[in-house]
Amino acid sequence: MLGWNEVSKGFGTVRALRNFTLRIEPGEVFGLLGPNGAGKSTAIGIALGLVRPDSGTITIAGEGSPRDPATRRSIGAAPQAIALYDELSGRENLRYFGRLQGLAGATLTRRVDEVLDEVGLLPRARDRVLGYSGGMKRRLNLAAAIVHDPPILLLDEPTAGVDPQSRNNILDMCRSLSRRGKTIVYTTHYMEEAARLCTRVGIIDHGSLLATGTVGSLISQHGGESVVTITRTDGSESRVATPDPVRHAAGLIGDASVQGLRIDRADLESVFLNLTGRSLRD
Ligand SMILES: Nc1ncnc2c1ncn2[C@@H]1O[C@H](COP(=O)(O)OP(=O)(O)OP(=O)(O)O)[C@@H](O)[C@H]1O
Ligand SMILES: [Mg+2]
Structure with a gap:
């Protein structure tokens, strides 16, 4: 459905992507997880045909190239750097992006109002984006990606720098889009977001995809013990490291000298630490 095949890209001496190979299946919510500068946006930019790879290819929906306009319309993209017109209202922005994607007339009007409602911006639809909060701009940025109802969504840090209310709205939107069968690639450096939302996660660092799998399988393969x-x-x-912390804790029942007990389960953070030797948190 969407694939990167041995894609490499350098910028000067920086190797932004190294032999990046990944296949996204229809209906997946795939989380690309990595720290600043890992290569997430480069991978997205190449899939969108905005960045030309040094080597390797992209496959979209079987045979399409991202440079083919019809194929390009099957993708909705929310860029990491918010791309909106400040002087236009939220509704005018979406009408503009909808028209670029081939919508017109009653369909355009209906879709624009539908997505404004979904991102909770209908009451502010007539206001200029200039006066929107950061979270509202992020939500409109996402609305612009989905206005033409594409089957594939590439969302580059869709919750970067937003308030908890906007974050919840955006996560809810992604779940609802996924229920409607959309294929989603979601980049983030928030592990808990990836764990909550994604059916499969890939860990990227220094341009290399280090591991992919469900959160559970990554933790059991690379997370180490709890x-x-x-x-x-x-x-x-x-402190006791153990693969079965609950059994260990249960063994302490009745021990009068035990005052407190804490279980720290291996999580995506431990996976990242074990794969790279570094912490994902900056
Ligand atoms: N247009 C460019 N010119 C020069 N260097 C670039 C360019 N785009 C990306 N890079 C470099 O390539 C590397 C990967 O960048 P990229 O933006 O893909 O990372 P990222 O994972 O999206 O990071 P972030 O979490 O900060 O968004 C970085 O070292 C970055 O500085
Ligand atoms: Mg980025």
């Missing part, structure tokens, strides 16, 4: 921390009544603390 850690049980036990505090005792004498004030001492001990």
Whole structure:
């Protein structure tokens, strides 16, 4: 449905993508997870035909190239750098982007109002984007990506720099789009977002895709063991690494010297740490 085949791209001495190979299946919500400068936006830009790879190819919906206009219309893209016209209202922006994607007449009017409603901006539709908050601009940026109802969505950090209300709206939108059968590629450096939303996750660092899989499979393959921390009544603390923290904790029941117990399960952060030797958090 959407694939990168051995794609490499350099900018000067920076190798932004190295032999990047990934196939996204129809209906997936795929999370591309990596720190700043990992190559996420480069991968998206190449899939959109906006960045020319040094080598390798892109496949879209079987045979299409991103430079073919009909194929390009099957993709909706929300760029990381918000692309909106500040002087236009939210509705005017969406009418503009809808027209660019071939919508017109009653269909255009209906779709624009539908997506404005979905991103919760209908009450502000007539206001200029200039006066929107960062979160509202992010939501409109997403609305512009989906106005023509494309089957494939490439969302580059769709929640970057937004308030919790906008973040929830955007995550809910992605879930609802996924329920309607859309294929979504979602880049982020927020692990908890990827874990909550994505059916499959890929870890990218320094331009290389290090691992892909469901969150559960990545954690069991690369997450390492969970850690049980036990505090005792004498004030001492001990830590036990174990693949089965609940069993270990259950073994402490009835031990009167145990005052407190904490289980830190392996998570995507541990996966990233184990794969790269670094923490994903900046
Ligand atoms: N047009 C460009 N010119 C020069 N260098 C670039 C360009 N685009 C990307 N790079 C470099 O390529 C590398 C990958 O950048 P990219 O934007 O793909 O990372 P990213 O994972 O999207 O990062 P972020 O989380 O900060 O958005 C970085 O080192 C970046 O500085
Ligand atoms: Mg980026």
